[in-house]
Amino acid sequence: MRIAFMGSPDFAVPALRGLHAAGHEIAVVYCQPPRPAGRGQKEMPCPVHRAALALGLPVRTPARLRRHVAEHEAFAALDLDAAVVAAYGLILPRPMLEAPRRGCLNIHASLLPRWRGAAPIQAAILAGDAESGVTIMQMEEGLDTGPMLLKGSVPIGPRTTTPDLHDALAAMGARLVLQALEQNPPAEPQPEAGATYAPKLSxxxxxxxxxxxxxxxxxxxxxxxxxxxxxxxxxxxxxxxxxxxxxxxxxxxxxxxxxxxxxxxxxxxxxxxxxxxxxxxxxxxxxxxxxxxxxxxxxxx
CATH class of the missing domain: 3.10.25.10 (Formyl transferase, C-terminal domain)
Structure with a gap:
């Protein structure tokens, strides 16, 4: 399957590697632009950027997408079957959401509709939830409101930390998105009852x-x-x-x-x-x- 991958942090790396290992044709990888880091404030590529280069994949790092018509056209010209999105960091505008034949699939680190938003892993631990998980979602313009394709859950124990849960969900997301691409399961609308939001941390x-x-x-x-x-x-x-x-x-x-x-x-x-x-x-x-x-x-x- 010909796909684009869109992600930036460590959470997204297992999915990128899994898609590549499974033999999908990754036409391009989108991620956040390099940022100054470390004592010398040298510009450093994000984890997905580094992983993509190691796999020999082309990378694009636009700073914005919403009104970037040339980027919309370039994305449509890729002739994609699907796009896989995992913690990318930019909102996809409608022309990009609609360009791939099977749309854009998001790997979201919560059991939607609980913990939509920016920090679902931390929010689940902060709230004392007994479990968390991954939802593979068909993206739409709303914030994590799209219909659900697949879910998987993991328990949150009394000593579970964010790194523990992050790594478990990253691995699960990589497995589930491969399953979603292979099986093309029917989409289930999210219920609005029980929807919660995980605001960005500072x-x-x-x-x-x-x-x-x-x-x-x-x-x-x-x-x-x-x-x-x-x-x-x-x-x-x-x-x-x-x-x-x-x-x-x-x-x-x-x-x-x-x-x-x-x-x-x-x-x-x-x-x-x-x-x-x-x-x-x-x-x-x-x-x-x-x-x-x-x-x-x-x-x-």
């Missing part, structure tokens, strides 16, 4: 609010790492919390209850397990506290 989500229950903060630590992360302030430094777990204890929210990393929350307590100072490596809490003590009674911001 650095403003990182600071820890110790007045929240420990169970909620535990989910935030598991959901928001590696980005935007979770952090507290102490001695004018933003200390990242890379791992934590609920613990027994009670006290004024944000107060260290012992010398070993247990912090009082609005309800219960949180045991800090792995921390990181700015510009330093991450450390297990016992190693961190040897060089940066947080004795009982210390109040964290």
């Amino acid at each position: 650095k403003a989500d990182a600071p820890i609010d110790w007045t929240l229950p420990a169970l909620v903060l535990d989910r935030r630590v598991r959901a928001l790492n590696p980005w935007p992360g979770t952090s507290f302030t102490c001695q004018a430094e933003a200390i990242r919390v890379l791992a934590a777990e609920p613990a027994e204890g009670a006290g004024l929210p944000g107060t260290m209850l012992d010398d070993a990393g247990v912090v009082a929350c609005g309800e219960g307590a949180l045991r800090l397990l792995r921390l990181q100072r700015p510009g330093r490596g991450s450390l297990a809490v016992e190693d961190f506290l040897r060089g940066y003590p947080l004795p009982a009674g210390t109040v964290l911001g």
Whole structure:
């Protein structure tokens, strides 16, 4: 089958590789333009761009699509059977959605209609959902509102992190989109009942609010790492919390209850397990506290 692949982050790479390995003719790969990264701010291609080059595939990186008529025409001229889209990062305008004979299939990392939007993996953990999954969706102009072709689910355990769930869903999405292309299953409209939205995350989500229950903060630590992360302030430094777990204890929210990393929350307590100072490596809490003590009674911001 002659297809275009459209994706940018690590989540999309297994699908690109799977389509290539299955023998589909990938006419072109679309992804986000290279961005400055690292200390030198050198422009770096995104993960899908790098994977496409390694496979010898042509790559296009338009900065915009909505009013880019020349790009619409170039896309239509590819004479595609289908396009596969996975976390591309740009909204596809109607001319591009309608150009492939079988339309555009999206690999969405949630069990639609739950968690439409930008951050469905993190949202599922933050909400305490018991499961997440992948939906292969026929794209339309609405935000993740198109009819569903296939679904697969995975459980979310009490210690599941965003990287855990991300990798499981990326692998599942690669399998399901191959199945959808092969079987061409009937499309099922999404019910509007139960639709929820996962807004884009930002650095403003990182600071820890110790007045929240420990169970909620535990989910935030598991959901928001590696980005935007979770952090507290102490001695004018933003200390990242890379791992934590609920613990027994009670006290004024944000107060260290012992010398070993247990912090009082609005309800219960949180045991800090792995921390990181700015510009330093991450450390297990016992190693961190040897060089940066947080004795009982210390109040964290």
